[in-house]
Amino acid sequence: MKQKRKDPVRKFGGRSIPGIVLIILIPALLIGGGFAWFWSSDLGGFEEVRKLASVKCLGCLGLDPVVPGFSEFWVEYPGDHDRAGEDVDHSDKVISIIENDEVEILVLFFWTQGCVPCAEQWDEMVEKGIASGKEDGGIQGDRYDKFRMISTDAADDDDGFYVTYRPTGKETGVPMTTFIFQDTDGSIKWWSHYGKMDIGPFMDIIEDIVQYLEAARLKDDYDDISSIDDHH
Amino acid sequence: MEMRKDFLNMVDLSVSTMPQEKTIRTYHFRITSQIFFVIVAILGIFGIGMTGFIYPFFFCPASPAACAGCPIWVIEHGTLEIASGINNGYMMILYLIGMFVAIGALVGRSFCGWACPVGTLQDLFSFLNRKIKSIKVLSILTGVSFLMLVTGAVIPTILANAKVDLQYYMFVGYIGSLGAFLLALSGVMFIKRFKSIVPSMVLLFVGTILWIFAIISRSIGLEHSPTSSLELMGLFGLMFQITGLVGIIRTILGEKGPKIRPMKGIDRWGRLGKVGLLLLIAPTSWFFDTLFFTDFDPIGGITATIPELLLNPSGWEGNQFFWYKAVFVVGVLVLVSFVDRGWCRYLCPIGAMYGPTNKISISDIEFREDKCVHCQLCIKACPMGINPKENKTDPECIRCGRCAESCPTGAQVWTPVNSTVRGVFGK
Ligand code: SF4
Numbered sequence: 001m002k003q004k005r006k007d008p009v010r011k012f013g014g015r016s017i018p019g020i021v022l023i024i025l026i027p028a029l030l031i032g033g034g035f036a037w038f039w040s041s042d043l044g045g046f047e048e049v050r051k052l053a054s055v056k057c058l059g060c061l062g063l064d065p066v067v068p069g070f071s072e073f074w075v076e077y078p079g080d081h082d083r084a085g086e087d088v089d090h091s092d093k094v095i096s097i098i099e100n101d102e103v104e105i106l107v108l109f110f111w112t113q114g115c116v117p118c119a120e121q122w123d124e125m126v127e128k129g130i131a132s133g134k135e136d137g138g139i140q141g142d143r144y145d146k147f148r149m150i151s152t153d154a155a156d157d158d159d160g161f162y163v164t165y166r167p168t169g170k171e172t173g174v175p176m177t178t179f180i181f182q183d184t185d186g187s188i189k190w191w192s193h194y195g196k197m198d199i200g201p202f203m204d205i206i207e208d209i210v211q212y213l214e215a216a217r218l219k220d221d222y223d224d225i226s227s228i229d230d231h232h
Numbered sequence: 233m234e235m236r237k238d239f240l241n242m243v244d245l246s247v248s249t250m251p252q253e254k255t256i257r258t259y260h261f262r263i264t265s266q267i268f269f270v271i272v273a274i275l276g277i278f279g280i281g282m283t284g285f286i287y288p289f290f291f292c293p294a295s296p297a298a299c300a301g302c303p304i305w306v307i308e309h310g311t312l313e314i315a316s317g318i319n320n321g322y323m324m325i326l327y328l329i330g331m332f333v334a335i336g337a338l339v340g341r342s343f344c345g346w347a348c349p350v351g352t353l354q355d356l357f358s359f360l361n362r363k364i365k366s367i368k369v370l371s372i373l374t375g376v377s378f379l380m381l382v383t384g385a386v387i388p389t390i391l392a393n394a395k396v397d398l399q400y401y402m403f404v405g406y407i408g409s410l411g412a413f414l415l416a417l418s419g420v421m422f423i424k425r426f427k428s429i430v431p432s433m434v435l436l437f438v439g440t441i442l443w444i445f446a447i448i449s450r451s452i453g454l455e456h457s458p459t460s461s462l463e464l465m466g467l468f469g470l471m472f473q474i475t476g477l478v479g480i481i482r483t484i485l486g487e488k489g490p491k492i493r494p495m496k497g498i499d500r501w502g503r504l505g506k507v508g509l510l511l512l513i514a515p516t517s518w519f520f521d522t523l524f525f526t527d528f529d530p531i532g533g534i535t536a537t538i539p540e541l542l543l544n545p546s547g548w549e550g551n552q553f554f555w556y557k558a559v560f561v562v563g564v565l566v567l568v569s570f571v572d573r574g575w576c577r578y579l580c581p582i583g584a585m586y587g588p589t590n591k592i593s594i595s596d597i598e599f600r601e602d603k604c605v606h607c608q609l610c611i612k613a614c615p616m617g618i619n620p621k622e623n624k625t626d627p628e629c630i631r632c633g634r635c636a637e638s639c640p641t642g643a644q645v646w647t648p649v650n651s652t653v654r655g656v657f658g659k
Binding site: 017018019020022023025026029030032033034035036037038039040041043044045046047048049050052053054056057058059060061062063064065066113114115116117119136196 | 281300306312330333336338532533537540546550552553556592593
């Protein structure tokens with residue numbers, strides 16, 4: 001006799017759960033499920049989904065943005081920004097870090113959970129001694145003097161850095177890297193790159209800022225000396 | 233209709249003497265519901281920011297007009313948070329489970345049949361597959377699809393150059409995406425209709441040309457033209473190439489029928505694929521410490537990557553996941569062009585989550601044995617390829633109601649309260 005082949009997907013021909021069980025089970029699942037849904041959403045589930053989903057993980061999209069390379073540092077919001085030309089709302093925290101004599105350059109690194117390009121950029125920065133520690137709560141490494149790095153989960157950014165320094169004002173996605181320094185005239189200059197940043201251009205920008213500040217200081221010193229000479 | 237009448241005459245019934253059972257004809261409700269949920273999925277078009285809701289179906293939160301999280305993405309993020317000791321991870325997972333249990337207890341797997349935009353796309357494919365018979369109509373479909381695709385690729389670029397806020401024009405990106413999907417379908421349909429190897433060869437050729445076109449236009453400096461987007465043109469090139477290859481293989485194997493009916497064994501075992509995928513989501517996220525499934529997920533590719541590429545063709549380049557994703561996207565589009573609800577049958581982990589709830593759900597599709605005239609029309613109508621007479625609580629049933637719609641005698645009925653529960657109350 002030909003043996004009947006076993007079906008891998010069990011067929012539920014007709015309902016095998018007795019009706020009396022079902023009329024207890026359905027309301028129990030409805031009420032239980034509904035309650036769990038409501039209760040967990042109120043206790044952080046809803047907010048957590050909102051926060052995580054409002055930062056676009058470029059890794060998940062399978063795409064990297066083609067963004068213009070560095071051309072200049074900005075003082076106000078740049079031309080492509082929603083608020084082009086307006087003053088930037090630097091937070092007190094940024095101002096106090098950047099006005100500290102011990103810090104010349106501040107880099108804000110934005111990532112989010114599960115983002116592969118973010119993790120890759122972070123690992124490369126750690127390898128070069130630019131950053132240290134884990135992405136979550138990571139800080140600067142020992143490669144540069146007078147350098148500070150703050151690594152921030154863009155979905156959990158209580159300081160609002162991510163919103164402040166997005167180069168277009170709109171959601172651009174992570175990873176994002178923001179360079180901030182104070183010019184010799186006291187103005188705060190900055191530039192943001194979104195998408196994974198290669199380590200070469202990253203280091204070039206740090207070098208550029210260091211050289212720019214050195215030159216600006218020399219020029220200021222020269223101007224001071226010239227003005228003293230003029231007085232004499 | 234003719235066939236149905238013939239059959240009814242044969243079994244000595246006539247339409248006029250057919251029992252006039254009061255059944256709920258679901259067709260219009262279902263289409264309305266599907267359109268409604270497509271709009272719900274892309275509410276971001278109207279400027280609604282990201283909410284903390286979770287879509288009760290598959291839709292990528294990285295999509296340009298998304299307004300909620302995706303269930304699979306929630307499992308991944310929840311797992312990552314739990315792995316790093318963040319309590320909100322448990323809350324996210326419970327939030328998701330609570331939602332699925334409540335919806336499942338109420339309507340079982342109905343969201344697959346009535347709400348999911350990916351299901352809607354597959355239904356559209358099956359509908360066109362069934363309805364378009366003549367080459368002339370097929371050519372019109374191809375032309376219209378191509379126009380939609382060009383609209384989706386060109387208009388957002390023009391608007392972006394004119395510095396118009398893209399917020400309200402995102403739908404153009406979706407129209408373009410739909411055009412791209414329909415173009416893939418047209419390719420498959422040409423293969424099916426022309427019983428020769430020629431259309432497959434043409435598709436393979438066109439696919440290759442698209443690649444060359446992209447490479448040349450990039451190398452001669454047309455950076456801001458959509459044609460220079462290797463990602464966009466490459467993806468469509470790949471789509472044509474794979475479709476062409478499938479067509480050539482089919483012709484060589486000699487299968488020229490209008491529709492591939494998967495062999496029973498492969499079909500039944502293949503359905504376990506989605507359960508396997510579902511079970512792998514959390515462990516892979518934990519192990520690789522990333523959103524592993526999402527990185528390769530073809531539905532993310534269909535609902536997010538393609539619209540993004542169309543909105544700003546020269547603004548993106550593929551990262552390390554792009555080409556994997558592209559291959560899966562094309563694979564899924566080709567699969568659903570050949571097999572009705574191919575994604576839901578074999579691969580959708582969300583369908584696998586809803587499936588078991590069919591066993592207990594309060595609403596149901598009921599089969600009344602005494603009214604059945606064994607016409608087999610319900611079996612033919614079922615997009616999930618199951619036998620509606622046997623499988624009323626099968627996890628595979630998406631409660632679409634097509635069996636009820638096709639039944640000439642009212643033996644299949646969509647019912648809001650299942651018969652077992654009604655039986656307890658003596659009704
Ligand atoms: S059995 Fe009926 S309701 Fe279920 S999927 Fe098939 S046609 Fe749709």
